[in-house]
Amino acid sequence: MSGYKRAQLGDGKWVSTGGRCQTPLFRGVFTLPEIEEASITLAVLGFFALYLNGKPVGEDLFLSLASEYEKRTNLIYGGKPFQEEFRFRLYCPVYDVTPYLTEGKNTICIMMGPGWYERPGEGYGPIKLCYHISYRDKNGRQGSLVSDESLKWTPGFVKEANLWLGETHDYRGYEETWMEPSYEDAHWEGVTVEEPVETNLYVQDCPADRVIRRINPKLIGETGDLRIYDAGELITGYPILTSDAPAGEEIQVRYGELLDPQGKLEEEHTYGQHTNFITGGRPRKLHCKFTWMCFRYFEVKGDAQVEDIAVVHSDIGVNSSFSCEDETLNWIREAYIRTQLDNMHCGIPSDCPHVERRGYTGDGQLTCAAAMLQLDARAFYRKWIYDIADCQDHITGHVQYTSPFFTAGGGPGGWGCAIVVVPYQYYKQYGEQDILEELYPQMLHWFDFMEAHSEEGLVTSDLPGVWCLGDWCAPAMGFNELDATRVPEPFVNTYFYVKSMELVLAINQVLDRHENDGLLRERIAQKKQAMMERYFDPATGDFAGNRQGSNAFALDLGMGDERTFRNMVAYYREIQKYDTGIFATDILTRLLFQRGEAELAMSLLTSREDISFWQQMQKGATTISEYWTGHRSQCHPMFGAVSRYLFEYVLGIRQRDHSAGFGQIVIEPLCMNAVPAARGHITTIKGEISVEYGADFIAVSLPCDTEGVLKLSGQEYALQPGKRVRIQRNT
Numbered sequence: 001m002s003g004y005k006r007a008q009l010g011d012g013k014w015v016s017t018g019g020r021c022q023t024p025l026f027r028g029v030f031t032l033p034e035i036e037e038a039s040i041t042l043a044v045l046g047f048f049a050l051y052l053n054g055k056p057v058g059e060d061l062f063l064s065l066a067s068e069y070e071k072r073t074n075l076i077y078g079g080k081p082f083q084e085e086f087r088f089r090l091y092c093p094v095y096d097v098t099p100y101l102t103e104g105k106n107t108i109c110i111m112m113g114p115g116w117y118e119r120p121g122e123g124y125g126p127i128k129l130c131y132h133i134s135y136r137d138k139n140g141r142q143g144s145l146v147s148d149e150s151l152k153w154t155p156g157f158v159k160e161a162n163l164w165l166g167e168t169h170d171y172r173g174y175e176e177t178w179m180e181p182s183y184e185d186a187h188w189e190g191v192t193v194e195e196p197v198e199t200n201l202y203v204q205d206c207p208a209d210r211v212i213r214r215i216n217p218k219l220i221g222e223t224g225d226l227r228i229y230d231a232g233e234l235i236t237g238y239p240i241l242t243s244d245a246p247a248g249e250e251i252q253v254r255y256g257e258l259l260d261p262q263g264k265l266e267e268e269h270t271y272g273q274h275t276n277f278i279t280g281g282r283p284r285k286l287h288c289k290f291t292w293m294c295f296r297y298f299e300v301k302g303d304a305q306v307e308d309i310a311v312v313h314s315d316i317g318v319n320s321s322f323s324c325e326d327e328t329l330n331w332i333r334e335a336y337i338r339t340q341l342d343n344m345h346c347g348i349p350s351d352c353p354h355v356e357r358r359g360y361t362g363d364g365q366l367t368c369a370a371a372m373l374q375l376d377a378r379a380f381y382r383k384w385i386y387d388i389a390d391c392q393d394h395i396t397g398h399v400q401y402t403s404p405f406f407t408a409g410g411g412p413g414g415w416g417c418a419i420v421v422v423p424y425q426y427y428k429q430y431g432e433q434d435i436l437e438e439l440y441p442q443m444l445h446w447f448d449f450m451e452a453h454s455e456e457g458l459v460t461s462d463l464p465g466v467w468c469l470g471d472w473c474a475p476a477m478g479f480n481e482l483d484a485t486r487v488p489e490p491f492v493n494t495y496f497y498v499k500s501m502e503l504v505l506a507i508n509q510v511l512d513r514h515e516n517d518g519l520l521r522e523r524i525a526q527k528k529q530a531m532m533e534r535y536f537d538p539a540t541g542d543f544a545g546n547r548q549g550s551n552a553f554a555l556d557l558g559m560g561d562e563r564t565f566r567n568m569v570a571y572y573r574e575i576q577k578y579d580t581g582i583f584a585t586d587i588l589t590r591l592l593f594q595r596g597e598a599e600l601a602m603s604l605l606t607s608r609e610d611i612s613f614w615q616q617m618q619k620g621a622t623t624i625s626e627y628w629t630g631h632r633s634q635c636h637p638m639f640g641a642v643s644r645y646l647f648e649y650v651l652g653i654r655q656r657d658h659s660a661g662f663g664q665i666v667i668e669p670l671c672m673n674a675v676p677a678a679r680g681h682i683t684t685i686k687g688e689i690s691v692e693y694g695a696d697f698i699a700v701s702l703p704c705d706t707e708g709v710l711k712l713s714g715q716e717y718a719l720q721p722g723k724r725v726r727i728q729r730n731t
Helices: 327-342 361-374 378-390 418-430 434-452 489-511 517-535 550-555 562-575 582-594 598-605 613-618 638-650
Strands: 024-032 035-045 047-052 089-092 094-096 104-113 128-137 142-146 152-155 158-162 166-170 200-203 209-215 218-223 226-243 250-256 274-278 284-286 293-301 305-314 321-324 653-655 664-667 678-683 688-693 697-701 707-712 715-719 724-728
Touching: 024 128, 024 142, 035 047, 035 089, 089 378, 104 128, 104 158, 209 226, 226 250, 226 274, 226 327, 305 327, 321 327, 321 638, 327 361, 327 598, 327 613, 327 638, 361 378, 361 418, 361 582, 361 638, 378 418, 378 434, 418 434, 418 489, 434 489, 434 517, 489 517, 489 550, 517 550, 550 562, 550 582, 562 582, 562 598, 582 598, 582 638, 598 638, 638 653, 638 678, 697 707, 707 724, 715 724
Parallel strands: 089 200, 166 274, 664 707
Antiparallel strands: 024 104, 024 152, 035 094, 035 128, 047 104, 128 142, 158 166, 209 305, 218 226, 226 284, 226 293, 226 305, 250 274, 250 293, 321 678, 653 664, 678 688, 688 697, 697 724, 707 715
C-alpha cells in the first residue's frame, strides 16, 4: 500500500483475558540496562491506554484506529449470513519511550476497552494485544522485549464500556499503586496466549484523537443535586469532573444536544449517552476512558464538581479561513468546520458522532472535497481511502455503505461511488497519482458490479433485502419527514455510476492508460439513453418532474435540452429555497455557480425561508443537522458540502481544468455584487493561497512554484507567485 510502512512485532505474542473481561488492566515487569533509546510498537484490537512506570505514554486517545481488522464470522446482514470477502489491516502506533524507561526494574501497564473491536453481533471477538519494545543500550547493544506469558491481568475500574452509549466506573477497591514496579500482583490472573491475528500490520501515520481544546461550561439550571450545564456549542468529548465523595456514592452524567421547553435535556436528543461513576473514597478526576460523547448540554447528579470540558476529535488542524459581510455564509462555514471535526474520530469521517458513528461512504464521498480543502486532512483521508478499498468485496466488486464495515443502509450509487470519488478528490487536492494507479483495478471492478445490478439500463438495488437509497434527507414539503425523498432511486444511482465513469475517463488521461476508454464511453452512452427514456419528459424538458433537484442530476451529465436548465432556474427562483436532499443540494449549488447563476446560488445559500441554513442559525445551532427541519441528529456534515463553494466561487479560488495539486490557479470571484467584501485563505501542498476584496480592491497571494491568473470584470491579470498583488476594482 502506497506510503505505508509495515509494522514489526518481532516475537511478540498475542495475549488476552481469554474473553473473560472487556475492560481489563494488563501489567508486566521487565528489567533493562541503561538505555540510549527505545521505542514500542503496539498492535491492539480494542481501545487502549499505555503507561510505563506509571506515566501515560503520549496524548493519543481511542486507539487503535478503526479499520477492517480481521475476518468476522457469524455476521448477519439483510437476514442472511454475510459472505463478502474483504482485505484486512491494523494500524500500529509507534512511540519513542526513551524518557519513560529507567535502568533496572520497569513496569508496562495497559488499560483496555472494547472500542470498535468487541461489539455484540457485529464485533470481531474478545480484545487482545501484542507489543514489541526495541532498545539500544549505552554500549550500543540492541535488545528487545515483547508481550508474552509473563503478563498478568485483572478487571479494571471501568465495569461497562459501550462506544455508542457510555460507561460505568466503580472505584471501590481500585488499587492506586498497580502501575508501580513494587506492586504485588500475585492475585492477578495469567494471560491467555492467542493464535496470531491474520491481518496486515502497518505503522500508523493517521492522526489519532486527542484533547484539542478545553471549554468552561455555564451552569444554567439546578434542582437539588441535579445540575445542568451548557457548553455553548455542540462538541464531541467529555466533561471532566472532580469528586472527593465518600466511597460508594453514585454520580450520574447524561448528555444531550437540545433542551426541552422546561430547560431539561430533550430525551429524543440524548441517544442514551451517559457515564456513571461510583466513588472510591479518594479525591479523583472522573471522565470517559473508552468513548466520547456528542453534546452541548449535560446534567450531573451527585456529589461532583465540573472542572471543564475536554473537546476531543482527530488531531486535524483547520488550515483555512473565510469571512464576509453575510452572517449566514459565515455560519455555514463555521458550522460545517465544527460538524466535520466532531465527526472525525479513530481515522474515519462519520455520519454523526453519537447515534451511528460509522464511516458512511455516502456522507464521506460527498464531503471529502470540502474537508480536504479546508482542513489539514491529507493523512486522514489517505487512511480512509484504504478503508474503502479494504471493504470492497474482491469477488463481486461491491463497495459497502460504510468503511470500515458495519451493517447500515445506503445505495449502490451515492455510497459505492466513494471508491472513485474520494481517491479522485484526493488526487485533485494533493496531486498524488499513485493512489489512482493503485486503486484503478478496484474502480473498474465496481463498474462491473454496477453493470451486473442494472435492469433495463438503470442501476437498481445492489443487495436484495437491504434498504436501498438514491438521494437522502430531502425536506418533507408535505410528506412524512423520514420518507420525503421523491427523486427515483434508480435515477440517482445511475447518475453516480455515470459520473464515476466520467471521472475514470479523466483518470485515464492522468495515468495515460486508455485501454478502457471505449468500453466506458459505450456504457456511459447506454446509461444516459436509459435515463432519457425512463425519466425525460419531451413535452416539458424536465427529468423526474423537475423536483428535488432532479434536473440538476441530469444537467450535470450533459443531458436534457435548453428547457431543462431554464426550468430548473425558474423553479428555484420561485420557491427561493432548497427542496433537495444531501446529494442534489451540492450538485444544484455547484451547477448554478458554474452556469452563470451565481446570484441564484447565493439566494439559496442565504435564504431565510423555512428550509434554509439561516433557520438553523436562528435557532441557535452551532452545527449542521441531519434534516433541514432539525429532526434527529444535530451533527451531520453532509449538507455542509456546499461550504467549499464559499472558497471556489465567493473567493474564487479554483484550479485550472485538468490540473491538480494547486500548481495552476485561477482566481475568479463570482459574487462580488451579492457579497461586497470577503476574505479568506486555503493551505495547499504548494503553500497558502489568500484572497481579500472590498468595494474598490482585490488582493491575492499565491505561493511560490505556482502559476496563477486573476479574472475580473472581463479582464485577466497575471499573478506573481510569492507576492501579494493588489488591484483596484472598477466601481
